[in-house]
Amino acid sequence: MxxxxxxxxxxxxxxxxxxxxxxxxxxxxxxxxINETEKHRILELIHTKTFSEKYELRxxxxxxxxGAQLELRELIAALPEDxxxxxxYLSDMLARLNSVLPKLEHRFQLHFYKSLRQFAxxxxxxxxxxxxxxxxxxxxxxxxxxxxxxxxxxxxx
Numbered sequence: 001m002x003x004x005x006x007x008x009x010x011x012x013x014x015x016x017x018x019x020x021x022x023x024x025x026x027x028x029x030x031x032x033x034i035n036e037t038e039k040h041r042i043l044e045l046i047h048t049k050t051f052s053e054k055y056e057l058r059x060x061x062x063x064x065x066x067g068a069q070l071e072l073r074e075l076i077a078a079l080p081e082d083x084x085x086x087x088x089y090l091s092d093m094l095a096r097l098n099s100v101l102p103k104l105e106h107r108f109q110l111h112f113y114k115s116l117r118q119f120a121x122x123x124x125x126x127x128x129x130x131x132x133x134x135x136x137x138x139x140x141x142x143x144x145x146x147x148x149x150x151x152x153x154x155x156x157x
Contacts, residue, residue, distance in 0.1 A: 002016075002017070002059055002060055002063065003059070004056055004060075004104060004105060004108045005017075005060075005104065007103065007104075008100065008103060008104075012100045012103070015093070015096055015097065015100055016060070016097075016100065016112070017060060017063060017064060018064075018071075018075075019094060019097060019112075019116060020046065020049075020061070020064060020115070020116060020119050021042070021046075021064065021068075021071060021072060021075055022075075022090050022093050022094055023094065023116050023119045023120050023123070023146065024038075024042040024045070024072075024119055024123050025042075025072070025075055025076060025079065025086075025090060026086075026087060026090040026091065026094070026120075026143055027119075027120050027123040027124050027143055027144060028041075028042065028123050028126070029076075029079075029083065029086055029087070029090075030083075030087060030142065030143050031083075032083040034076060037126055038123060038126050039072060041122065041123060041126035042068075042072060042123060043068050043069055043072065045119060045122055045123070046061060046064055046065050046068045047065050047068070049061040049065075049115070050062045050065045053115060054111045054115075056107065056108050056111050056112075057108075057111055057112060057115055060112075087143070091143070091148045092148075094146065094148050094149055095148040095149065097149050098148075098149060098150050101113070101149075101150075101152055102152075106152065109152035110152055110153055113149065113151060113152050113153070116146060116149065117145065117146055120143065120144045120145070120146055121144060124141075124144045
């Protein structure tokens with residue numbers, strides 16, 4: 001299972017596996033509320049990535065997709081209700097990737113980081129605007145570029 005992360009501890013594997021969900025909930029809830037449109041978009045995007053994502057990541061999304069609806073519901077229920085506390089908790093969880101990603105093959109790091117950024121963008125534009133244009137809210141803009149995660153592509157320079 002998930003051959004690219006076999007050398008990680010179970011806690012690190014779980015962080016990698018759940019990171020797309022953390023990103024999704026962070027962006028969807030950045031404005032204080034996670035609405036049904038955003039929840040639907042999260043689940044839809046996870047499922048889409050089971051066949052549209054690069055080979056290295058497909059298995060990760062397939063694993064996540066199998067229980068995504070229940071996991072999303074449980075994650076939202078377990079998080080602090082206060083927006084600022086929730087955002088800080090999720091940002092801190094995602095920042096932990098900075099010590100995990102360097103343990104992985106560089107190509108996987110790059111694809112995973114890019115995939116998380118795509119997730120953030122898609123979720124941010126899921127609710128509002130005309131075909132997603134102009135849908136990015138100020139509260140989401142603070143997080144959409146995932147500033148808490150170091151870009152592995154910039155570490156090459």
